Amino acid sequence: MHELSIAQSLVELAAEAAENSGIKKVKALFLKLGVLSGVVKEALEFSFDVVVQGTSLEGAKLIIEDVPVTIFCPNCQEERILPEPLPMRCPTCGTKTGQVLAGREMELYALEGGEENA
Ligand SMILES: [Zn+2]
Structure with missing residues (x-):
């Protein structure tokens, strides 16, 4: 299941980012997820809850924002x-x-951290 390895890297990435910005306790992670990313949102949420157990991020929530497809229309030039x-x-x-912009x-x-700049 490829969402599991994605969730794993997300947790690692967030743990590192939290450390760099002095966040001791991460409450939430905000993720933008394109609808063409090939990642199943529900599977990722589920995997995240599994892999986060026992890490420094335990208890953090994963908040996913769907990013719609944006194309460039050569006819409208928009x-x-x-x-x-x-x-x-x-x-x-x-x-x-075929010009996909997002x-x-x-x-x-x-x-989102509980103790920023601590
Ligand atoms: Zn058009």
Whole structure:
């Protein structure tokens, strides 16, 4: 299950980031997850709860923000956010495009700590 190894690296990454910013107790991790990342959100949440046990992050919550697919439409010359990940075509004019600007990312973008700057 590949979400398990992703969860493992998330915990390691967050533990390191917490140490670097002087957070003694991490309360929450905020993750941006693109709908095209290939990661199943529910599986990742479940895996996180498993791997976090017994680590310095135990008790922390994983808060996942879904990132929709953003494409660039060559016809409109505009960025468009897709209501659904597929099909990849402009929701306004219907032009197909392979220019994906967002939606594939997985990024740990914030940590919430109990004792910051301690
Ligand atoms: Zn268009």
